Amino acid sequence: MATDIAEFIAPTDLSHALDILAQGRHTILAGGTDFYPARVGRPLTEPVIDITGIDGLRGINRVEGFHRIGTLTTWSDLITTELPPGFDGLKMAAGQIGGIQIQNVGTIGGNLCNASPAADGIPPLLALDASVELASPAGTRVVALEEFLTGYRSTSRQPGELLTAVLVPEEFDDATSSFWKLGSRAYLVISVAMVAATIVCDADGTIETARVAIGACSPVAKRLHALEADLAGRHGDAADAVTVEHLADLSPIDDIRAGVDERRNAALHLVRRTVASCLS
Amino acid sequence: MSRIEFTVNGAAVGVDGPHLRRLSDVLRLDLGMTGTKVGCDAGDCGACSVLLDDELVCACLVPLGRLAGKHVVTVEGLGDDDDLSRLQRSFLHHGAAQCGICTPGMVVAAEALLARVPHPGEKEVEDALGGVLCRCTGYRKIVDAVMGAPDFDLAGASPAPGKAIGQRVERVDGVPKVTGRDIFGDDQTPDDSLVLKVIRSPHHRATFQFGDLERFIVDHPGIEAVLTASDVPGRNRFGVIPATADQPVFAEHETRFRGEAVALVAGDKGSMEALDLESFPVAWTELAPITDPETAMADGVHLIHQSRERNVLVRGLVRRGDVDAAFANADTVVESEYATAFVEHAYIEPEAGSARRDGDRITIQVTTQTPHMDRTEVAAILDIDAGAVRIIPTAVGGGFGSKLDMSVQPFLAIAAWKLGKPVRITYTRPESMMSTTKRHPSRLRARIAARSNGELLAMEFFGTFDTGAYASWGPTVANRAPVHAGGPYVYEAYHAETMAVHTNSPPSGAFRGFGVPQSAVCQESLFDELADAVGIDRLQFRIRNSLTAGEPTVTGQVFESGVGFRECLEALQPGWERARAENAIYNATSPTTRRGVGVAGMWYGCGNTALPNPSTMKVGLHREGRIVLFQGAVDIGQGANTAMTQICADALGMDMASISLVGADTETTPDAGKTSASRQTFVSGNATFEASRRLRVQLLAMGDASDDAYLELSGNRLVIHDQGASTVLVLPDLAADQDGFVALTEATFDPPTTPLDEFGQGEPYAVFGFGAQMAELEIDLELGTVRLRRITAAHDVGKAVNPTLVEGQIEGGIAQGIGMALMEEYVPGRNENLHDYLIPTFGDVPEIVTILIESNDPIGPYGAKGIGEHTLIPTAPAILNAIRDAAGAPVRALPATPARVLDAIRRGLVS
Numbered sequence A: 001m002a003t004d005i006a007e008f009i010a011p012t013d014l015s016h017a018l019d020i021l022a023q024g025r026h027t028i029l030a031g032g033t034d035f036y037p038a039r040v041g042r043p044l045t046e047p048v049i050d051i052t053g054i055d056g057l058r059g060i061n062r063v064e065g066f067h068r069i070g071t072l073t074t075w076s077d078l079i080t081t082e083l084p085p086g087f088d089g090l091k092m093a094a095g096q097i098g099g100i101q102i103q104n105v106g107t108i109g110g111n112l113c114n115a116s117p118a119a120d121g122i123p124p125l126l127a128l129d130a131s132v133e134l135a136s137p138a139g140t141r142v143v144a145l146e147e148f149l150t151g152y153r154s155t156s157r158q159p160g161e162l163l164t165a166v167l168v169p170e171e172f173d174d175a176t177s178s179f180w181k182l183g184s185r186a187y188l189v190i191s192v193a194m195v196a197a198t199i200v201c202d203a204d205g206t207i208e209t210a211r212v213a214i215g216a217c218s219p220v221a222k223r224l225h226a227l228e229a230d231l232a233g234r235h236g237d238a239a240d241a242v243t244v245e246h247l248a249d250l251s252p253i254d255d256i257r258a259g260v261d262e263r264r265n266a267a268l269h270l271v272r273r274t275v276a277s278c279l280s
Numbered sequence B: 001m002s003r004i005e006f007t008v009n010g011a012a013v014g015v016d017g018p019h020l021r022r023l024s025d026v027l028r029l030d031l032g033m034t035g036t037k038v039g040c041d042a043g044d045c046g047a048c049s050v051l052l053d054d055e056l057v058c059a060c061l062v063p064l065g066r067l068a069g070k071h072v073v074t075v076e077g078l079g080d081d082d083d084l085s086r087l088q089r090s091f092l093h094h095g096a097a098q099c100g101i102c103t104p105g106m107v108v109a110a111e112a113l114l115a116r117v118p119h120p121g122e123k124e125v126e127d128a129l130g131g132v133l134c135r136c137t138g139y140r141k142i143v144d145a146v147m148g149a150p151d152f153d154l155a156g157a158s159p160a161p162g163k164a165i166g167q168r169v170e171r172v173d174g175v176p177k178v179t180g181r182d183i184f185g186d187d188q189t190p191d192d193s194l195v196l197k198v199i200r201s202p203h204h205r206a207t208f209q210f211g212d213l214e215r216f217i218v219d220h221p222g223i224e225a226v227l228t229a230s231d232v233p234g235r236n237r238f239g240v241i242p243a244t245a246d247q248p249v250f251a252e253h254e255t256r257f258r259g260e261a262v263a264l265v266a267g268d269k270g271s272m273e274a275l276d277l278e279s280f281p282v283a284w285t286e287l288a289p290i291t292d293p294e295t296a297m298a299d300g301v302h303l304i305h306q307s308r309e310r311n312v313l314v315r316g317l318v319r320r321g322d323v324d325a326a327f328a329n330a331d332t333v334v335e336s337e338y339a340t341a342f343v344e345h346a347y348i349e350p351e352a353g354s355a356r357r358d359g360d361r362i363t364i365q366v367t368t369q370t371p372h373m374d375r376t377e378v379a380a381i382l383d384i385d386a387g388a389v390r391i392i393p394t395a396v397g398g399g400f401g402s403k404l405d406m407s408v409q410p411f412l413a414i415a416a417w418k419l420g421k422p423v424r425i426t427y428t429r430p431e432s433m434m435s436t437t438k439r440h441p442s443r444l445r446a447r448i449a450a451r452s453n454g455e456l457l458a459m460e461f462f463g464t465f466d467t468g469a470y471a472s473w474g475p476t477v478a479n480r481a482p483v484h485a486g487g488p489y490v491y492e493a494y495h496a497e498t499m500a501v502h503t504n505s506p507p508s509g510a511f512r513g514f515g516v517p518q519s520a521v522c523q524e525s526l527f528d529e530l531a532d533a534v535g536i537d538r539l540q541f542r543i544r545n546s547l548t549a550g551e552p553t554v555t556g557q558v559f560e561s562g563v564g565f566r567e568c569l570e571a572l573q574p575g576w577e578r579a580r581a582e583n584a585i586y587n588a589t590s591p592t593t594r595r596g597v598g599v600a601g602m603w604y605g606c607g608n609t610a611l612p613n614p615s616t617m618k619v620g621l622h623r624e625g626r627i628v629l630f631q632g633a634v635d636i637g638q639g640a641n642t643a644m645t646q647i648c649a650d651a652l653g654m655d656m657a658s659i660s661l662v663g664a665d666t667e668t669t670p671d672a673g674k675t676s677a678s679r680q681t682f683v684s685g686n687a688t689f690e691a692s693r694r695l696r697v698q699l700l701a702m703g704d705a706s707d708d709a710y711l712e713l714s715g716n717r718l719v720i721h722d723q724g725a726s727t728v729l730v731l732p733d734l735a736a737d738q739d740g741f742v743a744l745t746e747a748t749f750d751p752p753t754t755p756l757d758e759f760g761q762g763e764p765y766a767v768f769g770f771g772a773q774m775a776e777l778e779i780d781l782e783l784g785t786v787r788l789r790r791i792t793a794a795h796d797v798g799k800a801v802n803p804t805l806v807e808g809q810i811e812g813g814i815a816q817g818i819g820m821a822l823m824e825e826y827v828p829g830r831n832e833n834l835h836d837y838l839i840p841t842f843g844d845v846p847e848i849v850t851i852l853i854e855s856n857d858p859i860g861p862y863g864a865k866g867i868g869e870h871t872l873i874p875t876a877p878a879i880l881n882a883i884r885d886a887a888g889a890p891v892r893a894l895p896a897t898p899a900r901v902l903d904a905i906r907r908g909l910v911s
């Protein structure tokens, strides 16, 4: 029987990979930290394309007003790469994803494509106005992250498409940013709720623009646009402006990790704390 | 698929086979390197940690296909049995490895850290090792071991002959644990054994119909057999207590819990790896399950077992004094209800084993806490003589009670017996969680009365325990809890009633404390309310009412000595006063956090409740110049191998190095009984002591020496030093038995107990251990989160045979108590993995201060008592009391999740 087990292709070249993907048979394997846990006790028999050997998909560089984060960039890469302060929130999130074992192999692209409501990479990237780059034999398209994420574990990625990079505009380089997550233990915590914020202030500390995103309180992480508008023009005490009404759009669920009320309450306080820590 | 070439620990290897296979399986199954452990296959436990091109990764998440040209380093490459690294020596010295199943992952993660940071601080160690779970140690000793590793140059303690008791000697079985060479259930050398997988009910309750099983076998080349209830040669029923044994190996008509077995499939390794269990031909008809005891006892509800009226398995009762009068005379009465959850043992080693049939005999090597009981049960299932069954326990990667029940044993036995081929099985993590026993969820109601001067008067307690679908240890819990539910305090009158009730949940069984951790939550929480109500300091209230020697317990038992409870409480007093004072200052100014301190006491009777529970030990002098201790008390990480060696050495008046162990094996070691109920140090320790004493007497007689003599082995000579003179016996010259023993003695110890009468009066245990713990913590007033700051644990252990081992039990028990208090709740079907079922990690266990009280038990070996279960009991109530102290209102349902703590804060602010 062993003979018909799993085709495993590990291309080194992007266009080769895209051709294989175009056949529509292969599951994409990156760091495997979502892939394998979903298959405990089950046979590993599906055709897989391992993308980790493809040249040029890992690491962060600057391209035309953007920071281009290759899809294979791991959480450890993010933590150890020197980046402007606007990335502090993303780095804080990276440092709280699993243990070092997970951070060393888990990728940013895998986190976005897996699109779990509890994906910690998503709120910081939403708060940075990130977009994603998707490649297929037909070419490359760029989609705002907010549009890429379409629902509970679903994205607008087409079957033959590969996410190749995450693009973060340079305009937030000098912003302050932060990330807070609530979970039920110290390490290896899956978020009950998590919040990221990116705030740009003028010289005397007045908020020019604010981006706030919250995860695990709706099927897809959400930007809090009304709150962002209300924060503009405020000062160091802006956290006081956060009210329950700003969170009205959330639709937290009751699951094994927490109940609806606990999530609503956590959301309010985490948002306040995240905003406050950006301003302190 | 093409062969993948890479290196492991510097050696070139080439591996064929599907490229999607996990590196952990490749290492273990293809390369036979079993140092890398597998606890979950999902990245959650970190037991499989290895270095891949110098980076720490989980081997269970790395495909073989990615390894070409890479360098893998496993624990086997980081030190050898005769060439230990500093880190490994530091682990041994600090007692950082208990069962040892997490140790390889810890060692690899720590070496990765030390390569980056030569002298790491505490936080750096926690961050670096935070991805590896340990269920035994409570992590603190691991942190110490890693921090101490860079400069480690201590030699292990080697006590003088006859002076081993009380010494911090290293584990005698520790080296293979830190090098990854210990053999656990799944670590037996891979061979051509058939692999077994079990088909289980996906529903809490269902009937089922098999499809065409013959066809299924034909359609799946490589699958050899499907076995079901009709293939059970003997009794399709097992259980730990003969009178209530009720669990079928394979369900026959109806499955009574999610995860119950209905069939097993046997096939070759490759075919079984490729088999999708979803394709097995069985049709399920889901039935409405009973999910809680209240419903189970209601009118007209179906009976899970026909003979058990209202689904009640068993009731327990202890009654003493005139309860009604006492309540009538009371000045103050407090009353409340508590609930505790299903708790999963979550040892890192899933159940695993192998079996082989030789003619009309069968040998099973398995991870177990109770080889002799397994033997009896397997014999009944196979309908063969117990003498034809040999059980050899492997190293046990954590048990905590659940490996007292059979799991894989019946499947291994039936398959090896029927198919005549060697077989092996390893549970997946979800399978382990859904099918094995849990801690009983409970509903506890009590009222407690006192006089206005703070004198305790009476308690009335009703405990309902959800015992799940099968009996398991339900009767033990129902009988132990009423004896203990009052705690180690003096009552004028006492009434405690318990019930174990069936539901369609996994069987509840034994878990560190047999129901006492649950009842302690109720009683110790109410004590704080009572102390407050009568206006007495909470610790003083306990001290004043504590049980002391000479006073009767609630079963009327009187101990004339060895009751060190009050000393435990008093030992906490300085810390208690400091914490109260500090917290008052902190809380006066802190806007969003509040600190609290809580205390709780405990007692726990060592050994079975009012039932015989003997242990037999055998020890001999071999003509080759070794003392051989036939040590059948299974070491599940707690340290029985080491403690028995220490006792044996001192009883003989010899050096520990002279003693070698023959490990538990039903064929070679006498029955030492179960590793449960904190009985091994006390019961088996006494048997060891007595057997060793007898051997000493024989040896002294050979040299005509007095009892002051000390004995020394020098090559194949026994030298007896007595009053300045030495007698030398050349052992090969002496008569020996066929196994080469010049002298061989055996002794049995059965703790003196008496049966309980209809009101639960009598002497259920020969000894109780006592303790008290104090928890200091901080709560977040907005989020309801709890951060532990320190736990101080004072335990009366009689005599600490080995303080390092005792501390290990204390810290590990506390870690499990923290889990029970703050995060653990198993919900069948919802969190059958270590991703969603949360156990404490490195950052969740705070500093632990241990205070050992040695009351010198009159019966225990060298005055020692048991400690294994005791340590978990007061942790959860101490934490709950600290939460109440901080929040101003109690949490009455476990675990104390942020939602529940917030609710308490809201109630507390109102009042």
Ligand SMILES: Cc1cc2nc3c(=O)[nH]c(=O)nc-3n(C[C@H](O)[C@H](O)[C@H](O)COP(=O)(O)OP(=O)(O)OC[C@H]3O[C@@H](n4cnc5c(N)ncnc54)[C@H](O)[C@@H]3O)c2cc1C
Binding pocket: A027, A028, A029, A030, A031, A032, A033, A034, A035, A036, A037, A051, A071, A096, A097, A098, A099, A102, A105, A106, A107, A108, A109, A110, A111, A112, A113, A114, A118, A119, A120, A121, A157, A161, A162, A163, A164, A188, A189, A190, A191, B042, B043, B044
């Ligand atoms: C113990 C543990 C703890 C964890 N803790 C956290 C946590 O705290 N927070 C958190 O957010 N996550 C956590 N995770 C989840 C996981 O580590 C992250 O989501 C990770 O970033 C996924 O990346 P990966 O490269 O491992 O993805 P993979 O498992 O390789 O892939 C994930 C999914 O994305 C698809 N995919 C991957 N790359 C691409 C691509 N370039 N284009 C298209 N599709 C792609 C795959 O087909 C798959 O469906 C944890 C996981 C484990 C095992």
Ligand code: FES
Binding pocket: B037, B038, B039, B040, B041, B042, B043, B044, B045, B046, B047, B048, B049, B058, B059, B060, B061
């Ligand atoms: S087995 Fe790999 S993390 Fe548990």
Ligand code: FES
Binding pocket: B096, B097, B098, B099, B100, B101, B102, B103, B133, B134, B135, B136, B137, B348, B397, B398, B637
């Ligand atoms: S010693 Fe860590 S799990 Fe047993």
